[in-house]
Amino acid sequence: GDSVTQMEGPVTLSEEAFLTINCTYTATGYPSLFWYVQYPGEGLQLLLKATKADDKGSNKGFEATYRKETTSFHLEKGSVQVSDSAVYFCALRPPDDYKLSFGAGTTVTVRA
Amino acid sequence: DTGVSQNPRHKITKRGQNVTFRCDPISEHNRLYWYRQTLGQGPEFLTYFQNEAQLEKSRLLSDRFSAERPKGSFSTLEIQRTEQGDSAMYLCASRLQGVGGIEQFFGPGTRLTVL
Numbered sequence: 001g002d003s004v005t006q007m008e009g010p011v012t013l014s015e016e017a018f019l020t021i022n023c024t025y026t027a028t029g030y031p032s033l034f035w036y037v038q039y040p041g042e043g044l045q046l047l048l049k050a051t052k053a054d055d056k057g058s059n060k061g062f063e064a065t066y067r068k069e070t071t072s073f074h075l076e077k078g079s080v081q082v083s084d085s086a087v088y089f090c091a092l093r094p095p096d097d098y099k100l101s102f103g104a105g106t107t108v109t110v111r112a
Numbered sequence: 113d114t115g116v117s118q119n120p121r122h123k124i125t126k127r128g129q130n131v132t133f134r135c136d137p138i139s140e141h142n143r144l145y146w147y148r149q150t151l152g153q154g155p156e157f158l159t160y161f162q163n164e165a166q167l168e169k170s171r172l173l174s175d176r177f178s179a180e181r182p183k184g185s186f187s188t189l190e191i192q193r194t195e196q197g198d199s200a201m202y203l204c205a206s207r208l209q210g211v212g213g214i215e216q217f218f219g220p221g222t223r224l225t226v227l
Contacts, residue, residue, distance in 0.1 A: 102154030
């Protein structure tokens with residue numbers, strides 16, 4: 001079945017450091033790919049998405065590129081801030097399907 | 113704010129009791145989803161509605177669980193005879209199917225603790 005594997009955490013960084021969270025997926029066809037973020041005490045928020053191969057999603061300085069050849073959707077940010085401390089979830093939605101399949105989440109802590 | 117709302121935000125109950133959660137989706141969103149999130153894991157799909165029709169149920173949804181969306185607006189998720197293994201965060205999401213984007217909008221969740 002469809003599944004998402006993402007880098008285990010927790011990840012601790014200093015402010016202005018570079019962040020990468022790896023995400024790979026298994027799916028048939030061309031799923032849509034997402035990164036959701038969950039800030040402390042809040043619900044899941046969509047961070048960015050990509051719906052086809054080579055698409056790049058971007059938001060709030062975060063980027064991820066849909067790589068069909070490596071079945072990956074790695075999340076990157078060039079210079080993190082303390083406010084980026086959160087749990088990040090990679091997710092996919094198969095074509096012609098309705099539900100999201102999530103990875104286990106990666107906890108990121110950014111220290112001043 | 114017109115986002116997805118869920119009530120209660122926290123529920124503590126004793127094993128064997130029944131609990132009911134409510135989700136109010138974004139107005140006019142025709143699709144409504146329930147997910148369950150256990151500690152250290154990502155959300156797992158439970159069920160979804162297209163308007164008032166429940167179209168799919170995960171095998172995670174045992175016969176102790178029932179969900180309704182009687183008028184195609186708010187939804188309730190009931191757990192009967194709760195067990196300690198039911199302790200989790202229950203998330204609701206909604207989406208407007210057929211128009212524009214594919215994003216599901218999530219509520220803040222209801223955290224259930226079964227003692």
